[in-house]
Amino acid sequence: xxxxxxxxxxxxxxxxxxxxxxxxxxxxxxxxxxxxxxxxxxxxxxxxxxxxxxxxxxxxxxxxxxxxxxxxxxxxxxxxxxxxxxxxxxxxxxxxxxxxxxxxxxxxxxxxxxxxxxxxxxxxxxxxxxxxxxxxxxxxxxxxxxxxxxxxxxxxxxxxxxxxxxxxxxxxxxxxxxxxxxxxxxxxxxxxxxxxxxxxxxxxxxxxxxxxxxxxxxxxxxxxxxxxxxxxxxxxxxxxxxxxxxxxxxxxxxxxxxx
Amino acid sequence: xxxxxxxxxxxxxxxxxxxxxxxxxxxxxxxxxxxxxxxxxxxxxxxxxxxxxxxxxxxxxxxxxxxxxxxxxxxxxxxxxxxxxxxxxxxxxxxxxxxxxxxxxxxxxxxxxxxxxxxxxxxxxxxxxxxxxxxxxxxxxxxxxxxxxxxxxxxxxxxxxxxxxxxxxxxxxxxxxxxxxxxxxxxxxxxxxxxxxxxxxxxxxxxxxxxxxxxxxxxxxxxxxxxxxxxxxxxxxxxxxxxxxxxxxxxxxxxxxxx
Numbered sequence: 001x002x003x004x005x006x007x008x009x010x011x012x013x014x015x016x017x018x019x020x021x022x023x024x025x026x027x028x029x030x031x032x033x034x035x036x037x038x039x040x041x042x043x044x045x046x047x048x049x050x051x052x053x054x055x056x057x058x059x060x061x062x063x064x065x066x067x068x069x070x071x072x073x074x075x076x077x078x079x080x081x082x083x084x085x086x087x088x089x090x091x092x093x094x095x096x097x098x099x100x101x102x103x104x105x106x107x108x109x110x111x112x113x114x115x116x117x118x119x120x121x122x123x124x125x126x127x128x129x130x131x132x133x134x135x136x137x138x139x140x141x142x143x144x145x146x147x148x149x150x151x152x153x154x155x156x157x158x159x160x161x162x163x164x165x166x167x168x169x170x171x172x173x174x175x176x177x178x179x180x181x182x183x184x185x186x187x188x189x190x191x192x193x194x195x196x197x198x199x200x201x202x203x204x205x206x207x208x209x210x211x212x213x214x215x216x217x218x219x220x221x222x223x224x225x226x227x228x229x230x231x232x233x234x235x236x237x238x239x240x241x242x243x244x245x246x247x248x249x250x251x252x253x254x255x256x257x258x259x
Numbered sequence: 260x261x262x263x264x265x266x267x268x269x270x271x272x273x274x275x276x277x278x279x280x281x282x283x284x285x286x287x288x289x290x291x292x293x294x295x296x297x298x299x300x301x302x303x304x305x306x307x308x309x310x311x312x313x314x315x316x317x318x319x320x321x322x323x324x325x326x327x328x329x330x331x332x333x334x335x336x337x338x339x340x341x342x343x344x345x346x347x348x349x350x351x352x353x354x355x356x357x358x359x360x361x362x363x364x365x366x367x368x369x370x371x372x373x374x375x376x377x378x379x380x381x382x383x384x385x386x387x388x389x390x391x392x393x394x395x396x397x398x399x400x401x402x403x404x405x406x407x408x409x410x411x412x413x414x415x416x417x418x419x420x421x422x423x424x425x426x427x428x429x430x431x432x433x434x435x436x437x438x439x440x441x442x443x444x445x446x447x448x449x450x451x452x453x454x455x456x457x458x459x460x461x462x463x464x465x466x467x468x469x470x471x472x473x474x475x476x477x478x479x480x481x482x483x484x485x486x487x488x489x490x491x492x493x494x495x496x497x498x499x500x501x502x503x504x505x506x507x508x509x510x511x512x513x514x515x516x517x518x
Contacts, residue, residue: 119376123412126402129411142424143385151389153382157424165412165417253301 011223176208270482435467
């Protein structure tokens, strides 16, 4: 039985500034079927308002509380533990980190900083780790499909760099952290076993969702998908389908647990 | 019995542009005792001529064939296998990579590029890995003692970044690769078990040398050494001493295997 759907954004709903063909209609079909949807994105180069505006331009009306971002999860984590943040994030994401604790210990927060990943910024973050700061990773993704169609380095590479040099493990806040999937489902509410995830990242979206207890996780062959990804990480996808439209077909066919 | 000594440079012989007090005298005492010396450095921000000139300024006359650098080892590796190099190294190191194969497969060569580690350069290297290039790490060190006395990110962090994103393991050419220690000892020649290593890096110098079969490895409390380093990596040092002078005292006292 599928009672809720979690959707990834980049590579599933849009590719760069272009909508994935059929994505808006596919989401509309889920809504028409009465299936609650939450969007869970590891994109950390854009603020939440920027992402919502992009979705609106592409014909998808998404409410703010339907979209879950690692930056929100990080702010929650920092406030709950009273930690000040040393930000190593994209300039467009800085506005998401407001009214945070000023002392009580320090955490380095790393997202996909893009061109802001330079030696001096990485070294400044490393020195905070040497001084005892914790390391919060907004997302551990290895790569993403860039505007030119090729794969580019995502935040995970730089998380790995700081983990290695700082000799500590990052606390991951976005996918594949189970808490990220669970907090989105808790707002429905829906049990993990009755939810399906759709993503283009076989590791963070698909294996991550299944490890978090979701009943189904579909891999789409759009976005960063490369031939063979469905066999590259465990657990493997429940199904691998062409795109979001095919994923919605698959989900609606199983909506009432008839298969 | 100790019949040869391998010495690290940065943090042992010099700290930035300053000689470690007593280092020149300590090296002279080894030479006077008739002990063959080789210098094995993972420093990849300077070319070999620059390193030799710095040693001369500090009062140490070192012949070119007494100094072993990862860049030389990389050029040997590339020629032997007929691989073209995509360099992600410090501008001062580029001159070391001459007359290399132009085709026959590609290898990304990564050293401590310093400020040349920016997103675009790292991403260009990553894309070579996606296209099937091999990954050669001149050195996997986590950090080094910088000019301001603090630890700074060394090449190893960026090696870890590319290993993670490229989903492959780097081939390490400098310390702690056993072949790097062995090729230095082969020029004497001296069996590994009869050689002693002196370094300030408990991981690459000390544990690396012991894993390579060297009979002794001494950790000095200069350079990047931090309290507790002697217990942080296995195997632990044969002895931990104040500096290169104390290391030479220790070695000369055991010169003939009397202890």
